[in-house]
Amino acid sequence: MGCLVTAHLKLAAIGAHPRHRERAKKEDLMSSFPRCAELIEMKPGKIAHAIAVLLSSISSLFADSTPSKAEPAKVKFSKKSNKLSEDLSLKADPISFSPGHVSAIRPDPGQRYPWKKSIVTTIFWIGEQPSGNNPVPNRTSSWDKDWTKNYGGFDDPNPARRSNYIPVKFTPRQNPFYCALPYNDKAHTGHRPEAPGVVPWFKEAYQGPAISTCKDRWIAIRKGNRTVYAQWEDAGPFRTDHWQYVFGNERPKPNLNKGAGLDVSPAVRDYLGLNETDVTDWKFVDFSEVPHGPWSTLGDNNTFVINERKKGKTLAEAWFSRSTSPVVK
Structure with a gap:
């Protein structure tokens, strides 16, 4: 069982360093498996559990080495956001549309009232x-x-x-x-x-x-x-x-x-x-x-x-x- 733990730890270490993955994964895996002859003497239940752990590590290793595609974000539109978009898309006539506020109007120097x-x-x-x-x-x-x-x-x-x-x-x-x-x-x-x-x-x-x-x-x-x-x-x-x-x-x-x-x-x-x-x-x-x-x-x-x-x-x-x-x- 110790050989499986060793293999699992090595696989995890390999997965943590992508630049060394291709060079080291074959050597580390092969050096760990000869010591696993003791698996023959294990009970079937323990063997199955150990193999499952090992396979999980191997699958995670190859999953890390494969670039994944980002799933496009899902955008939810509410009635308010749709209405806002409609409002923003409207083109107002400069004569018929009057904004509620404008920036402060300052009179020219010497003038009491601004235009x-x-x-x-x-x-x-x-x-x-x-x-x-x-x-x-x-x-x-x-x-x-x-x-x-x-x-x-x-x-x-x-x-x-x-x-x-x-x-x-x-x-x-x-x-x-x-x-x-x-x-x-x-x-x-x-x-x-x-x-x-x-x-x-x-x-x-x-x-x-x-x-x-x-x-x-x-x-x-x-x-x-x-x-x-x-x-x-x-x-x-x-x-x-x-x-x-x-x-x-x-x-x-x-x-x-x-x-x-x-x-x-x-x-x-x-x-x-x-x-x-x-x-x-x-x-x-x-x-x-x-x-x-x-x-x-x-x-x-x-x-x-x-x-x-x-x-x-x-x-x-x-x-x-x-x-x-x-x-x-």
């Missing part, structure tokens, strides 16, 4: 009737219950019935260069709880709980090499709570108008030469950054007009004061 680039832009107008993609009429705004009346009438978007950026039937009493962004700082009473923390100019513009700090704010809108300036007069499109986009770094949410994040008036459309659905860049601007242009001439809500009226009133008061002062002899 929000490649924003899907649609056209809306005061007095607009409800339609498929515009379920809410524009007779009123988020901040003016009598918007159409205070504007002076229906801001007809038909280019054939417009001249010099205004409708031909009347002269608007408010700035015809207006826009809408999807946030309203007002609540039923007072302001939304987040407004003081997210509206950058909230503190300086605050005039009490009944007045919006966003209404009439100026923004710059550009398309190609042209830039127009408009006043923020309504909340939309579709949402009134997306401050993360309006004041932060998020992109507009998906909606019926291809993910639109800005509505502009017919005057803005005509100045920039926009299509019904287009893509523009926009940013907030301080009034001191707004140059004179067609957006600076009309409107009781227009900062230019208000300042000119104040200036005119001051000059008139000064003239009246001088004309009524007693002459000193």
Whole structure:
């Protein structure tokens, strides 16, 4: 029995050193078997067991010397992984698809507000009737219950019935260069709880709980090499709570108008030469950054007009004061 153990150990040692296997296996095996004559005297059961051990060692030796083929890994696909693959394979139109987040947008040196680039832009107008993609009429705004009346009438978007950026039937009493962004700082009473923390100019513009700090704010809108300036007069499109986009770094949410994040008036459309659905860049601007242009001439809500009226009133008061002062002899 000792010879079988010796043979088994030698075979194991040979298997552990593949480089010496071919040279040593025949010599070691043959030198071990002559001493196995004692197997003849063993009982049949012991002989069978010893042979089985020996054959097992020999088979493992040759199994180690034969390269094995790796079985390809089996991959299980769940419904979730299949759905994810389908989602990743979809190709989204850059206009209709708006990712939820983008990396932080940093303004250029010296700029207070950064440009929000490649924003899907649609056209809306005061007095607009409800339609498929515009379920809410524009007779009123988020901040003016009598918007159409205070504007002076229906801001007809038909280019054939417009001249010099205004409708031909009347002269608007408010700035015809207006826009809408999807946030309203007002609540039923007072302001939304987040407004003081997210509206950058909230503190300086605050005039009490009944007045919006966003209404009439100026923004710059550009398309190609042209830039127009408009006043923020309504909340939309579709949402009134997306401050993360309006004041932060998020992109507009998906909606019926291809993910639109800005509505502009017919005057803005005509100045920039926009299509019904287009893509523009926009940013907030301080009034001191707004140059004179067609957006600076009309409107009781227009900062230019208000300042000119104040200036005119001051000059008139000064003239009246001088004309009524007693002459000193």
